Amino acid sequence: MRGKFITIEGTEGVGKTTNMAYVQQHLQAAGINVLLTREPGGTRIGEKIRELLLDARNNDLLEDTELLMMFAARAQHLQQVIEPALKGGQWVLCDRFTDATYAYQGGGRGIDTDRIAMLETWVQGALRPDLILLLDIPVKTGLTRASERSAPDRFEQEQQSFFERVREAYLNRANNDPQHYRIIDAAQALDVVQNQIARALQDILAL
């Protein structure tokens, strides 16, 4: 049987890494073999593209170039890693996917959603995540957390207003498709966040 495809999304500093590990443990405890990966990245070529995208010195990178690089990395990732795993019955847990493109390049940068949808169809065909866990916190809280972690990358250098648009785009997508999205209030204590995640996984585990 084909594996399930789960993605984790959110603005900066929402706690994706900690909660990825929790999802992995939860699935493994249910006897599910899960592959963890990330975007942009997840392949040798994709990780090189990631370096270019995140390098804070690349402040001359154009918006269209950024968008196309996200999908270039995604094409590589889908063909080399995600599709073969799903076909082989493995579940895939991905740290960000195309919702991040709608949120960052669409909401944040203001690129027309139709252009993103065209690239989505081209690169992914009919493939969409089975479940999207959207970790949501106020932008300011997340940016403070992220800034305590490391020097800002090219995205983290953006203004708070950029991330407000990113968050709004994420929430709009989630609210328009409650069947596939679960909004997790990530501002709560970690055990409360993880209880919400466990509940969000119940339906997909029952399928």
Ligand code: TMP
């Ligand atoms: P992260 O791995 O620390 O979350 O960093 C990846 C950055 O790339 C993050 O700021 C969001 C951004 N990004 C996009 O802008 N569009 C995308 O499609 C993806 C996958 C990530």
